[in-house]
Amino acid sequence: MPNAFSVHQTAAQAWEALLAHGGLEPAGRDREFVDKLLSLLAPQADDIDTALTNSSTDRFVQCFFQSMQQFTEMFRAILDYYQAAGARRGRQQLNISIEEAHLEFKDFEDFIQLWNDVPGDLEVPLVDQSTMSVHRVAFEAVPGLPSKTYKAVRGEICTGDPQVDAWLERYRDGHFSPVPPSLWLEQQQHGYKQLAAIGVAAVETILEIATSRSELWEHVPAARIEECDSFSVAHLRLLETDSWLGTMVAGLALARDLDEDERDRIGDILIDRLAGLPLRKIRTQVSFGDLQKFLSLPVWKKRHELYAVWIFTELLEAADHHDLRLHHDNGRITFQFRETLLASIVSARPNLDMITERKTPLDDPVGKGRTGNVQPDYSVWENGRLANKRCILVVEVKHYKRTANRSFADVLTDYAAAHPDAKVVLVNYGPIGDILDRLPFTAKWRCSVVENLTPLSALERERFRYIVRGVLGEPYRPAPAVDQSRHARTAIAVDVSGSMSEVLTDPKLEQVIATLAVGPVANELYPIDSRIHDPIPIDQSSRLAQLARDINSLAIPVSQLLGTYEKIFVLTDHDGLRDLADLGGVVEALPLTGMFKVSICQ
Structure with missing residues (x-):
């Protein structure tokens, strides 16, 4: 180019x-x-x-x-997920509809292909500011190495490499110079190689503007550091207040003399922190004409609107331990100002639906412009057999450069009020600030904020995923096998609420269970009251009596079990029958036991 x-x-x-x-x-x-x-x-x-x-x-x-890389990684994430989803669904031509524009996969592919075609002499892991000092964390895996590293920087010990020691002497005197190439070139072990690339890029960046520490301090004011790119000279200036570059060079030189196990421990940490990160191209051969091509592509023109779509892919990444089903309307995935079912989590119990722009009524909202309802960007709803389906998660997306404390606090207040059982999360491309203290006490504990959430902010992305995973929970396992070749279609659930305490000690209970546990029935019992307890083997039903203490609220746990099994036999009493009435099962009295068997199907 x-x-x-x-x-x-x-x-x-x-x-x-x-x-x-x-x-x-x-x-x-x-x-x-x-x-x-x-x-x-x-x-x-x-x-x-x-x-x-x-x-x-x-x-x-x-x-x-x-x-531009922040947008490139956003487009790449959208492309990667929807390509995989389209392949799983047998649809290769899915497209995204957003604000009356329709973006096809080819639009994303064209941008990414153009980016990949730009030649670069060096590729560097695109670490954020918090990860730039990964070498210090890694060196701590070997006792004594951090101390030796600082001693080498101060000139109290030698590294064993005369060229590196000479470089460190100039460094101590306040001078920057190219690091001996041999030090970088010999870092071929995975993890070390990526760290060396970071070092090369940092040295070249500093030398473009300064050859001494005093010159760097003079030309780069500290006041602009907070908003800097992690590889900018301003951020490197901040790192150099604690000999960042010197400790990397000295530590790598000293690591030559470590045994294989010690080097592997360092390498494992480097791999854990650096593997999988986007790569930044250094010394690229990019032209003005190339930039014009990038800026003329459809996805660039919708880059700000696509931020909310990228947040949805982050939601899906947070749920990647679950089984997901992506929905579309004849090949179109719609992100517009109307309610749309985007995805379902079929391994959750009950199943969960991810929905965009669902309206929920709210009397007297405090937020400006809201009247009678709220309409969050994304919400996750239970999709079980019960009529009163709950919202368990709300995510509202903002693309503000600066915080808007009053407006942000009103969003959390209204969305928490409209969704009393939900975790409410506000995310913003820029800062949010300390707004939780502005919320009503009853809502504050259910609300979280994630600020500066961008494709290049690793810590913020992990924080968002951690919050979402905490709400979604772990996947429910498949139905236990009946034998080596068949999976159970039916399970036995036993009401262990307090009102069942006498029945659970009756020897006749074991006979009833033995009668039911034939055919394709799971070989475990599910104790239930207001939740599902850990299953126990059918031949250990005597353990059920030890659980009889809670109140019964059987409809929810039975609905959850029906997500795994086609039929549930529930053993319960009169109180339990009232709980299960809305599920429409077939009731059979069990003479001389005080129990009922309720057969409930999907």
């Missing part, structure tokens, strides 16, 4: 052309993009115009390309 520029001779001219061509909103929704571009291009500049004045066109194009 050529680097020649026949029209735009300055970075400022190229920027103005891209603003017009790509629909960028530097004072609006793309403000964060501009901040990232500025942090890469010239963090010492007061604004983007000043930075462009002192930048070459080639460097501007390189930095613009790097700043």
Whole structure:
């Protein structure tokens, strides 16, 4: 891809052309993009115009390309999931409908293919700021190595490599210089290789602007660090207040003398933290014409609207331990301002539905513009046999560059009030701030916020997934086998609530269970009251009496069991019959036992 520029001779001219061509909103929704571009291009500049004045066109194009990666990873995540979902459903031509636009898979594929086709001499794991010091965490796996590393940086011991020791001496004197290439090149072990790539990229970035620590401090003010790209010189300046680069170089040199087991322990940590991360291309051969191609593609023009779609893929990632079923309407997946069933979790008990834009009535909402109901971006609802299906999770998505405390607090207040059993999560592309103290006490404990949630923010993504997984719970296992070749279609559930305590000690109970436990019936009993207890073997039914203490509320646990079995035999008393009335089972009195057998089918 050529680097020649026949029209735009300055970075400022190229920027103005891209603003017009790509629909960028530097004072609006793309403000964060501009901040990232500025942090890469010239963090010492007061604004983007000043930075462009002192930048070459080639460097501007390189930095613009790097700043686009947050959108690239968002498009990649959407493409990866829906491609897999389409293949599973036998539909290769699924498309996404969003705000009257229809984006086909090819639209995403074209963008990703164009990105992949840009040559780069070095690929670096795209770590966030919290992971940039992964080498320090890894070195702690070997007792004594962190201490030796700092001693080598201070010059108290040698590393055993004269070239590295000479580099460290210059480093102690406040000078930056290229690290001996042999140190980087010999890091071929998985994990070490990725760490070396981070080191190479960091050294090159620093040397582009400074050859000494004093020069770095002079040219890069600390005030702009918080909003910086993790590989920006401003962030590297912050890391260098604690000899970040020196400890990486010294530690890698000292690690040469470790035994294989010790090196493997370090490598395992590096792999755990770095494997699977997106890769950033360094020293790319990207042209202004390439940028124009990127900005003309349909997915770029809908990049802000697709943020909410990406959040849905994060929801699905959080549920990846479950069995998922993606829904579509004749090949179209709709993300518009109307209720749509997007996915079902069929391994949850009861099954769960992921729904977008479902309205729920609410009297007197406090949020501005809401009248009589709320309509969250995503909500997860139980889909069992009971009429009173509960919402267990609400996720509202914002794409604000800055916090809006009052508005955000009102969202959580209203959504928690309308969904009294749900965990309510507010996520934002930018900051949210401390808003939980603004909520009513009854709602505060059910609400969470995840701010700065972007495709490149590993910690925030993991926090969001952790919250969602905590709500969804673990998958229910398949029905236990009857024998080695058949799975059970029927199970026996025994009411162990307090009112059944006398019946559970009656020897006749074992005879009743033995009579039922024939044919394709599970070889375990399910004790139930207000929940499902751990199953016990059929020949150990005498243990049921030990559980008789809770109140009965049998409809929910029976509905959950019907997600696994075609039929449930429930042994219960008069109180239990009232609980099960809405499930419409066949009731049979069991003479001389005080029990009833209720047969309930899917």
